Amino acid sequence: MESPRAVFRTSEWDPANHGDQHVGQFYTIPPSQVKTVFPHGLPHRFQQQIKTFNEACVMVRKPALELIGYLKKADPAHPSVRYVLYGERGTGKSLSLCHALHHCSLQDWLILHIPDAHLWVKNCKELMPSSYHRARFDQPIESSVWLKNFRVTNERFLKQIKTSQKYVWSKREFTDEGRPLGEIVDQGVARVKNASDAVGVVLKELKAQARPGSYRLVVGVDGVNALWGQTTLRKEDRSLIDPSELTLVHNLRKMMKNDWCGGAVIATVTQTGSVFTPSSAYLPQELLGKEGFDALDPFLPVSVPAYSEKEFESCYQYYRDRRWIQHHRGHTEEGKKELLFLSSSNPAALERICAFL
Amino acid sequence: VRWTRYNPYYLEPEPAKEVYRIPATELTDEQKAAQELKAVRPIKAAPPGLTSSVFSDPTVSKFVNMMMQDGNKVLAKSIITKTFESMKRKQVEKYHKAPATEKEVIECNPYTIFHQALENCKPIIGLISIQKGGKYYQVPTPLTDSRRRFLAMKWLITECRDNKHRRTHMYEKLSQELLAAFINEGNVIKRKHDLHKMAEANRAFAHYRWW
Numbered sequence: 001m002e003s004p005r006a007v008f009r010t011s012e013w014d015p016a017n018h019g020d021q022h023v024g025q026f027y028t029i030p031p032s033q034v035k036t037v038f039p040h041g042l043p044h045r046f047q048q049q050i051k052t053f054n055e056a057c058v059m060v061r062k063p064a065l066e067l068i069g070y071l072k073k074a075d076p077a078h079p080s081v082r083y084v085l086y087g088e089r090g091t092g093k094s095l096s097l098c099h100a101l102h103h104c105s106l107q108d109w110l111i112l113h114i115p116d117a118h119l120w121v122k123n124c125k126e127l128m129p130s131s132y133h134r135a136r137f138d139q140p141i142e143s144s145v146w147l148k149n150f151r152v153t154n155e156r157f158l159k160q161i162k163t164s165q166k167y168v169w170s171k172r173e174f175t176d177e178g179r180p181l182g183e184i185v186d187q188g189v190a191r192v193k194n195a196s197d198a199v200g201v202v203l204k205e206l207k208a209q210a211r212p213g214s215y216r217l218v219v220g221v222d223g224v225n226a227l228w229g230q231t232t233l234r235k236e237d238r239s240l241i242d243p244s245e246l247t248l249v250h251n252l253r254k255m256m257k258n259d260w261c262g263g264a265v266i267a268t269v270t271q272t273g274s275v276f277t278p279s280s281a282y283l284p285q286e287l288l289g290k291e292g293f294d295a296l297d298p299f300l301p302v303s304v305p306a307y308s309e310k311e312f313e314s315c316y317q318y319y320r321d322r323r324w325i326q327h328h329r330g331h332t333e334e335g336k337k338e339l340l341f342l343s344s345s346n347p348a349a350l351e352r353i354c355a356f357l
Numbered sequence: 358v359r360w361t362r363y364n365p366y367y368l369e370p371e372p373a374k375e376v377y378r379i380p381a382t383e384l385t386d387e388q389k390a391a392q393e394l395k396a397v398r399p400i401k402a403a404p405p406g407l408t409s410s411v412f413s414d415p416t417v418s419k420f421v422n423m424m425m426q427d428g429n430k431v432l433a434k435s436i437i438t439k440t441f442e443s444m445k446r447k448q449v450e451k452y453h454k455a456p457a458t459e460k461e462v463i464e465c466n467p468y469t470i471f472h473q474a475l476e477n478c479k480p481i482i483g484l485i486s487i488q489k490g491g492k493y494y495q496v497p498t499p500l501t502d503s504r505r506r507f508l509a510m511k512w513l514i515t516e517c518r519d520n521k522h523r524r525t526h527m528y529e530k531l532s533q534e535l536l537a538a539f540i541n542e543g544n545v546i547k548r549k550h551d552l553h554k555m556a557e558a559n560r561a562f563a564h565y566r567w568w
Binding site for chain 2: 048054329
């Protein structure tokens with residue numbers, strides 16, 4: 001039966017062609033693109049859903065369409081605009097970010113995606129003092145993992161972009177001027193000790209060479225409030241480490257400034273993975289603090305609300321189509337009203353409730 | 358808080374929403390009498406597991422209560438919900454990857470799998486220890502429905518707690534055991550069959566039972 005399917009699905013797989021008529025409908029990302037564009041980008045529950053349903057379907061929603069509209073109209077000659085997605089817990093900020101990044105990848109931009117900045121400021125198993133700067137600390141595991149995933153996403157750019165100066169890694173290892181950026185990434189992956197410095201070099205090169213004539217760069221950071229908050233990591237004398245003392249955070253903060261042209265910075269502020277923040281805080285001012293707000297100011301805030309009635313209906317129909325709502329009472333009107341009440345139209349809550357029904 | 362012992366004139370609480378939606382004109386005589394009684398008599402406190410939700414299931418609530426340790430119902434309920442979720446994920450994944458001919462056969466509903474697995478684990482006949490002439494004999498005896506349900510649930514829980522690898526989560530162990538019991542395989546079914554064989558072997562002592 002084709003007509004019920006038409007309500008909640010759309011065959012338009014290119015986010016550039018999504019318009020207001022597609023709001024509330026699900027579009028499928030082809031499996032090949034899922035592997036290249038999002039090797040580490042998608043939230044964990046969404047990855048489980050992709051594995052279960054055998055397809056990656058994302059709902060088209062207003063915040064993501066707004067973002068994509070701004071990205072299309074932005075002038076590459078002007079300094080990069082910073083967009084901040086904010087909203088209550090579980091309203092779909094990370095997936096809106098992934099929708100926008102999918103659009104950017106199809107428009108052939110260079111994607112720099114940090115899936116969760118909170119993972120860099122907590123629970124680090126190996127913390128080494130940095131070889132480049134005496135006061136800073138390195139995180140070899142996180143850096144090498146991120147470099148591997150970065151290489152998967154941007155293979156062809158790594159061969160095109162050349163380094164602009166010589167980098168010396170140790171007594172016998174160095175990278176000449178004019179070598180492709182892929183070599184820096186390989187060096188970081190192979191020599192885990194220098195991985196954090198390799199990440200810093202990559203970020204510096206990409207920012208310096210992102211001019212209006214060459215490639216366009218989009219930086220997508222999930223949980224940007226981690227860069228200006230507090231860490232749970234301690235030094236050997238049991239004193240807390242400030243985020244500015246971590247190499248990764250220090251280099252990423254430099255990317256967040258709007259002193260470069262030809263790209264955009266899309267960030268999410270989230271309480272979900274953050275440390276020492278109250279669970280009721282969701283506005284950018286509360287989560288970023290004074291330091292972070294001043295660093296990101298001026299930015300374009302994009303609010304991500306919970307599901308509207310049409311979006312809830314569409315999500316419910318999608319779950320029924322994929323055989324996810326199995327309880328016989330879930331197919332009745334009473335069951336649907338109860339699902340609406342229990343989840344209060346929150347996407348994450350609805351997903352968790354339908355998981356066991 | 359629900360007391361353990363109530364005076365007999367206390368009435369039970371009514372959670373079902375349909376009862377309260379009937380307009381006053383369409384009530385039968387018994388329902389009118391019951392409503393008038395509710396105006397005069399006190400009502401017992403509702404137990405914590407009682408909901409007016411359409412998704413509530415008494416068998417699942419009983420299983421949650423049996424899994425609960427130290428009164429931690431939140432943890433027991435979360436284990437059961439994760440079990441249902443993992444069972445459903447495995448089955449739905451199989452469903453979407455199977456060709457169209459085999460799709461009808463795969464059962465995806467975790468509640469039907471749970472009920473069917475419990476049915477398959479219930480023993481038909483049990484053994485009772487009776488003393489005759491100084492010795493104790495294991496005598497086969499019929500079991501009530503509640504006893505059979507209790508034994509099936511108890512075997513499932515103890516089997517998952519004791520006989521599995523210690524590093525797997527309880528919900529994983531339970532989901533594996535329930536899916537095996539659904540197709541009549543696994544250690545709990547084996548234990549049920551062993552009980553039946555023992556009862557068959559001891560059928561000579563059946564007349565030691567005098568009730």
